[in-house]
Amino acid sequence: MKPLVLSGRAANTSPGLEQLGRRLIRVREFSYDGLGELSPFDAPLVAQQDQIDWGSNFGSDLIVLRAAVDQTEEIRKPFVRLNRDFDYLANGDLISVDGRTGRLRTIYRRASRYNFFLITERCNHLCLMCSQPPKDVNDDWILEEVCEALPLIDPSTPTLGFTGGEPLTNRDRFIEMLRIAKDALPSTGLHVLTNGRAFADPQVAKAWADVAHPNLTAGIPVYSAVDYLHDHVVQSKGAFDETLLGILRLKNLGQRIEIRVVLHALTAPRLVETCEWIARNLPFVDHVALMGLENTGYAIANDSQLWIDPMDYQASLTAGVLALRAARVRTSIYNLPLCLIDESVRSHAVQSISDWKNAYVEECGSCDERPRCAGFFSSGRPKFSRGIRPIVGEPQIAV
Amino acid sequence: MARFQAVEAFHRLADETVLLPMSFERIEGGRAVISNFVGDFLTVTDEELRRIVELDVAPGDGLYERAYEKLLISGRSQISRLQLIAARYRTRMAFANAGTGLHLFVVTLRCEHSCPYCQVSRRSADKNLFDMDEVTAQKALDMAFSSPSPQIKIEFQGGEPLLNFELIKKIVFWGEERSAELGKPVTFVITTNLALLNDEVLQFSKEHQILISTSLDGPKDLHNKNRPRPGGNSYELAVAGIDRIREFLGPDKVGALMTTTQSSLDRAKDIIDEYVDRDLGGIFLRPLSPYGFAIKTKQFARYKTDEWFEFYKTGLNYIFEINKAGKHFPEFYATNILRRMFSDRPTGYVDLRSPAGIGLGALVYNYDGRVFASDEGRMLAEMGDRTFDLGDVFTSSYEDIILSDKLVDLVANSLTQCAPQCRTCAFEPHCGADPVYHHATQGDEVGIKPLSEFCRRQKNMMALLLDILDNSPDEAAILRSWI
Ligand code: SF4
Ligand code: SF4
Numbered sequence: 001m002k003p004l005v006l007s008g009r010a011a012n013t014s015p016g017l018e019q020l021g022r023r024l025i026r027v028r029e030f031s032y033d034g035l036g037e038l039s040p041f042d043a044p045l046v047a048q049q050d051q052i053d054w055g056s057n058f059g060s061d062l063i064v065l066r067a068a069v070d071q072t073e074e075i076r077k078p079f080v081r082l083n084r085d086f087d088y089l090a091n092g093d094l095i096s097v098d099g100r101t102g103r104l105r106t107i108y109r110r111a112s113r114y115n116f117f118l119i120t121e122r123c124n125h126l127c128l129m130c131s132q133p134p135k136d137v138n139d140d141w142i143l144e145e146v147c148e149a150l151p152l153i154d155p156s157t158p159t160l161g162f163t164g165g166e167p168l169t170n171r172d173r174f175i176e177m178l179r180i181a182k183d184a185l186p187s188t189g190l191h192v193l194t195n196g197r198a199f200a201d202p203q204v205a206k207a208w209a210d211v212a213h214p215n216l217t218a219g220i221p222v223y224s225a226v227d228y229l230h231d232h233v234v235q236s237k238g239a240f241d242e243t244l245l246g247i248l249r250l251k252n253l254g255q256r257i258e259i260r261v262v263l264h265a266l267t268a269p270r271l272v273e274t275c276e277w278i279a280r281n282l283p284f285v286d287h288v289a290l291m292g293l294e295n296t297g298y299a300i301a302n303d304s305q306l307w308i309d310p311m312d313y314q315a316s317l318t319a320g321v322l323a324l325r326a327a328r329v330r331t332s333i334y335n336l337p338l339c340l341i342d343e344s345v346r347s348h349a350v351q352s353i354s355d356w357k358n359a360y361v362e363e364c365g366s367c368d369e370r371p372r373c374a375g376f377f378s379s380g381r382p383k384f385s386r387g388i389r390p391i392v393g394e395p396q397i398a399v
Numbered sequence: 400m401a402r403f404q405a406v407e408a409f410h411r412l413a414d415e416t417v418l419l420p421m422s423f424e425r426i427e428g429g430r431a432v433i434s435n436f437v438g439d440f441l442t443v444t445d446e447e448l449r450r451i452v453e454l455d456v457a458p459g460d461g462l463y464e465r466a467y468e469k470l471l472i473s474g475r476s477q478i479s480r481l482q483l484i485a486a487r488y489r490t491r492m493a494f495a496n497a498g499t500g501l502h503l504f505v506v507t508l509r510c511e512h513s514c515p516y517c518q519v520s521r522r523s524a525d526k527n528l529f530d531m532d533e534v535t536a537q538k539a540l541d542m543a544f545s546s547p548s549p550q551i552k553i554e555f556q557g558g559e560p561l562l563n564f565e566l567i568k569k570i571v572f573w574g575e576e577r578s579a580e581l582g583k584p585v586t587f588v589i590t591t592n593l594a595l596l597n598d599e600v601l602q603f604s605k606e607h608q609i610l611i612s613t614s615l616d617g618p619k620d621l622h623n624k625n626r627p628r629p630g631g632n633s634y635e636l637a638v639a640g641i642d643r644i645r646e647f648l649g650p651d652k653v654g655a656l657m658t659t660t661q662s663s664l665d666r667a668k669d670i671i672d673e674y675v676d677r678d679l680g681g682i683f684l685r686p687l688s689p690y691g692f693a694i695k696t697k698q699f700a701r702y703k704t705d706e707w708f709e710f711y712k713t714g715l716n717y718i719f720e721i722n723k724a725g726k727h728f729p730e731f732y733a734t735n736i737l738r739r740m741f742s743d744r745p746t747g748y749v750d751l752r753s754p755a756g757i758g759l760g761a762l763v764y765n766y767d768g769r770v771f772a773s774d775e776g777r778m779l780a781e782m783g784d785r786t787f788d789l790g791d792v793f794t795s796s797y798e799d800i801i802l803s804d805k806l807v808d809l810v811a812n813s814l815t816q817c818a819p820q821c822r823t824c825a826f827e828p829h830c831g832a833d834p835v836y837h838h839a840t841q842g843d844e845v846g847i848k849p850l851s852e853f854c855r856r857q858k859n860m861m862a863l864l865l866d867i868l869d870n871s872p873d874e875a876a877i878l879r880s881w882i
Contacts, residue, residue: 128403200478225468227477228458231409244479248486270464277468280439281483283742302403326879327742 005085007105010097011067014079020062020099024107024145026152027064029091030054041152045089064095080104092154096145107145110154116161117146119174123166125195126235127221129264129299129306131380134165143170147177151184159189168198175207182213189215193260196220197239199246209253217256217286220247223267225277233266251284258287263336264299264306268313275320279327288324290317292335296380310340311387321345338373339363340387349374366390410458415475419484423448424825424858432865435470437487438740438828442869487743491828494745495754498547499801501761503554503774504539504570506531507563508766512592512628521558530563531766536570538792539764544577545797546762550584554612556763556774561595571607588612592626592633593640601647611644613637615655615677617663617670625660641677655679659687664706667714675721675728683731684714686856688775704852708859715863722877729881733864737882739829740864751831753815758789758806768792770800772809775835786838809834813844820848826861 027045028038044055046065055063056077065072065081066089072081080097082089086104089095094108108115120142123134146162153160160181167174181190190213199205199218208218220243223233230240251257259278261267267274271290278288292310293299299306310317317333322345324331333341333349341349351358351374359378364370367390376382420436431448433441443451443462450456451471456463466472473480508521508529521529531539543551553574555567571587578585587609589600604611615637616622622634637655644653655674657663663670667684674682686707714730721728735748749756757772764770768791771777776787787809789800800806813834815821821830836853837846848854868875 126403226458226464227467227474228406228409228411229464232404232406235403237409241474241477241479245482248479248482252486270468273464273468280741281470281487326882 007103008083008085010102010104011081011083012072013081013099013102014072014075014077017062017078017080017099017102020078020097022096022098022100022141022145023062024148024152025062025064025095025097027089027091027093027095028058039152041148045091094149094152107149108153110157113158114161115157115159116163117149118164119143119146119162119167119177120165120169122169123164123195124169124197124236125166125239127298128233128235128266128302129262129293129297131294131297131299132163132165133297140170140173143173143177147173147180150177150180153185153188155185155187157185157188159191160185161191161193163193166195166198167192168194168204171198171204171207175204175211178208178211178213178216182211186214189217191217191219191258193219195234195239195243196246196250197242199250200242202249205246205249205253205255208250209255215256217258218250219258219260219289221260221262222247222274222278223261224270225274225281226270229266229270233262247282247285257285258289259285260289260291262291262293263308263310263313263317264293265308266305268308268316271313271316272319272323276323279323279329283327283329286330288329288331290320290331290333292333292374294335294377294380295383296377300381307383309385309387310336311385314340314342314387318342318345321348335374335377337375337385337388338369339367339389339391340385361388363388363390366392368392406459411474413454413457416454416456416463416472417475418452418454419471419473419480421471422823422825422827424862426862426866432825432862433469433471434825434828436484436828437470437491437743439469440740440825440865441465441469441471442865490743491739491745494747494752495759497549497745499543499759499762499797500546500548500550501552501554501749502539502543502546503556503761503763504531504536504560505556505558505763505765505777506536506560506566506570508558509562510557510559510592511562511594512559512626512633514626529558529766531566531764531768533566533569535764535766535768535792536566537573538768540570540573540577542762542764542770542792542795542797542800544581544583548583550586552586552588554588554590556590558766559592559595560589561591561600564595564600568603571603571609575607586610592637594628594633594636596636596640596643601643604644604652605648611648611653613641613653613655614658615641615673615679616657616660617666618673621662621666621669624662625658638677641679645678650678650680653679656683657685659685659707659710661687664710667710668717671714671717671721675726681729681731681734682714682718684711685732704855704859708856711860712863719874719877722880723873727880732860733878734881736829736860736864737878741879741882750833753813753821753827753830753832754810755813755832755834757787757809757834758801759810762789762800764792770795772806773835775839779835779839784839786844787835809844813837813846818845818848820854824848824858826858829861830857 024041025043026041028042029045030047030051043060044058044063046052046055046063046069049069049071052075063077063079065079067082067084067087090111092110096105096107120139121135126134196218222243224230227240231237247257259282261274293306321331331348336349338346338349351372358375360370360375369391421433423431423433425431429445431443431445433443447462450462451466456466470480470484543553560567574585587607589609590612593613616625619634623631626633641653657670671682718728718730739746746752749760761773762770763774763777765777770789770791771780772787772789779786780788789803789806813832815827815830815832821827833853834844837851838844841847867878
């Protein structure tokens with residue numbers, strides 16, 4: 001499966017578009033119902049030649065053309081014409097267009113279960129396996145754009161993710177953004193991937209809790225129950241202590257917390273102990289996610305330190321999940337093909353890889369479990385386990 | 400490309416590592432168990448113990464990691480460690496905030512049995528002398544419902560409480576009325592030998608969701624020997640009663656407790672078989688109580704804790720076999736300790752906690768209106784020792800009783816958190832203060848623990864469970880399945 005392209009360049013743009021600068025656009029198809037009032041951010045998504053009149057009279061200062069609309073001579077308005085990669089765009093989706101460069105980014109797809117906003121590329125960690133290597137640049141405009149985008153999102157969207165970098169880099173503004181989300185999307189589950197250190201400051205924890213969004217979760221990585229092992233993975237001395245303090249402060253205020261453990265050669269050796277420790281010390285967390293490694297970003301550079309065949313930690317993963325389950329901690333396994341997970345804990349596996357980046361291999365063709373399997377990341381440079389084998393007929397135990 | 404630092408860059412200097420609060424106990428085989436402040440255990444060799452205590456550990460040596468994960472060591476400047484311990488301790492001790500939840504009503508002292516270890520019952524004596532009256536019952540209810548506990552449980556005791564079933568019915572009605580008025584849920588339990596179980600009792604129990612708790616000491620010969628009554632048919636009546644309750648009220652509405660006597664000690668399997676056959680869902684292999692006739696008749700002195708412990712081990716092994724054969728059948732003494740070892744949920748068991756459950760966890764309202772800190776305390780009073788007599792329902796309020804110097808002293812003096820020996824004991828987080836026992840056996844509510852059979856039993860139990868958890872994976876899995 002070819003992954004979706006989320007950013008790229010317009011096929012062509014009208015002269016004069018550059019004056020519009022960077023613009024957030026919610027596209028509207030020819031028949032657009034059920035999305036409430038039009039807003040100044042709406043622009044028509046002209047799908048075929050005979051919709052040009054409709055588009056021109058839409059009342060927006062800009063129109064968006066699908067790739068198929070290739071005769072543009074008579075169009076009098078500034079336009080941006082998409083290339084084929086963006087054919088998936090549909091009613092209510094959000095894109096950001098830079099009029100000067102013709103660059104496009106898809107910000108939100110109504111049809112996707114996996115809408116994630118990248119808030120900033122800045123981070124106070126430098127994780128050895130970071131899939132989104134941080135950059136130390138001022139990119140506050142991204143957060144501003146998200147603040148602008150949130151009210152345009154379909155309020156029936158089930159979940160939205162916020163990631164980075166570290167979303168709480170600009171703490172005050174990010175919490176302000178959560179307030180906007182609370183007003184615009186009160187019933188959407190908000191999931192923020194943060195390293196949790198900001199919550200060591202009681203005021204930040206308090207401000208977060210005071211947003212009082214009914215379904216707001218902080219997803220916080222804890223890679224080990226031993227201080228220096230966690231600090232090494234995130235490349236920041238003192239991280240473990242501050243993250244733990246943040247978790248305790250946040251939970252003391254009754255906030256929802258997910259613990260995230262990425263599985264690789266540095267975390268796998270003490271995986272059982274880590275899970276037992278979470279079960280014993282943090283049984284109050286709302287969810288634990290044990291996650292296969294995405295071989296992209298820094299993970300490729302640090303391959304020699306990080307790569308481990310999931311078959312080599314399969315037994316520890318099983319024991320770890322069982323320890324968490326015994327403590328009644330809700331536990332999921334993400335990003336691992338089902339055939340690499342012992343049958344006794346396979347029910348914890350979630351088809352987690354975002355829809356625009358999962359893929360399967362030849363063996364999967366004959367596998368009964370494929371509809372439930374997370375498969376592989378198509379992003380980065382996937383590495384394959386020796387344990388990949390189709391699951392057929394009676395459930396079998398992977399060896 | 401970013402510059403990454405090697406793991407050594409994140410190690411701490413040796414002199415920045417500090418010890419967290421811990422206790423240890425040496426066990427067999429040159430080893431020791433270390434427990435942290437909230438009762439997580441780590442089993443180590445004596446040499447490893449020395450290294451931890453002297454902080455002769457360093458990142459990467461394996462022992463540092465084990466000790467760190469078990470909250471035994473910390474970085475000097477780390478804040479989260481003590482916060483974590485504090486949060487867990489607060490959770491574990493939440494029971495101390497709850498107010499008295501269990502209220503025992505001794506509705507009569509009369510009984511038609513004449514068990515040798517029971518010293519409180521009266522046989523066929525005058526009704527008016529040994530039955531609780533309505534005024535007393537109302538006053539006792541006043542006191543029970545003034546407890547700040549969010550819900551209360553009322554347990555009817557005797558003597559044989561069914562000899563005063565008329566009063567039980569009234570207390571249930573009144574209790575339900577007050578419960579509705581105050582929005583405080585109430586549940587009822589009747590503790591009975593079942594000899595007087597009849598359709599009226601069953602029907603009433605069904606209508607009011609009353610649980611029945613009874614005694615079953617083992618197979619027929621043993622039970623009937625322990626529990627003489629006219630006709631010598633205590634066992635027959637008990638098992639017939641259990642079956643009727645299961646059928647009429649449901650299998651989860653009846654529980655049985657055994658009393659261990661000298662004659663039980665070589666009968667562990669027979670006793671357990673009896674509980675399996677009656678499908679009672681588990682068994683509590685109880686130690687013999689040292690109170691009452693048991694002390695007077697010197698029955699208690701006839702065998703020591705070690706003999707009981709052999710009985711317990713035989714029983715536990717047999718119970719493992721039953722579980723291995725596919726039947727979920729827990730032993731509740733172990734289960735109670737295991738729950739505390741594996742979770743921070745506050746203990747709901749009033750007999751084994753510190754601060755002790757006397758008064759704070761349970762109050763006993765005697766037939767004559769006197770209020771006792773525990774059922775054993777009431778038995779001691781029958782023998783002339785009024786240490787645990789806290790007042791009466793006519794002239795004292797709940798607050799008077801709970802805040803009385805007498806109770807406060809008894810509880811405060813016996814805290815395992817600061818009692819000699821207990822304070823430094825590795826098992827303290829899962830043990831409990833038993834001021835009544837230590838008063839009864841040593842004349843001192845604190846107790847001299849090295850001479851205490853209670854302490855010896857507790858240490859034996861916990862060391863046994865830890866040994867199984869560490870060294871016998873199959874049995875350990877069974878123990879975990881009971882939690
Ligand atoms: S063979 Fe493919 S589809 Fe089947 S479990 Fe393995 S990875 Fe998933
Ligand atoms: S009674 Fe004994 S086992 Fe219990 S805490 Fe005290 S010293 Fe330890």
